[in-house]
Amino acid sequence: MSKLYGVSVGTGDPELITVKGLKCLQNANIIAFPEGIRGKQGIAQTIITPWLESHQTLLPLKFPYVQDETELTQAWETAAKTVLTYLQNGEDVTFACEGDISFYSTFTYLAQTVQKLDSNVVIETIPGVCSPMAAAAELGIPLTTRSQRLMILPTLYHLEELETALNTAEVVVLMKFSSLYPQIWELLDKKGLLASSQIVEKATMPDQVVYKDLRNMDQLKLSYFSIMIINHY
Known part of the structure; x- marks a missing residue:
């Protein structure tokens, strides 16, 4: 049976792809990835473009940025059926995934x-760099040291979630938090944590921006x- 490869391609810098991941991409005939929005390349496609060859078939797959479970399920099934047309024809498919394949990955x-529709499909995944690690590297700091506890919040809808995290771990990483930033800033101000909180926007991408010490950045x-990344001791 043909194989579906999931290749982690890192957070933006094409050189952050692992050697194993790069070899898998270069050996692939069919490369799938999330479709970009409004006619633009998606992040994964942008990352892998320098490594692609003209003979490779590109397979953009549509994954909507919505929370509706019904719409998401339909999109996954449509994408899976598209991939299966190649797999069931005896062709391997390599899916390029931004960040790490196992870290909140599409x-x-x-x-x-795919496996629900065809249990015979073999899946192989190749790990890579995910955004918290990339952000820490760009800040020039260790993400954790010694026995520090780490908590990652992939989305933040209520400040109570952050309160719980700060009471549980010494290092807290927030993702997809931008809509609540003013409230987060106020909470960190009250707790005296602004000086030890830092932000990396679009980590390792060409337009990356770093914000250190958030005291005057409300x-x-x-x-x-x-x-x-919030550090408190």
């Missing part, structure tokens, strides 16, 4: 749906692709 849902307009 590939997880694609692979699960009015930041941040993109969806922002990571905050």
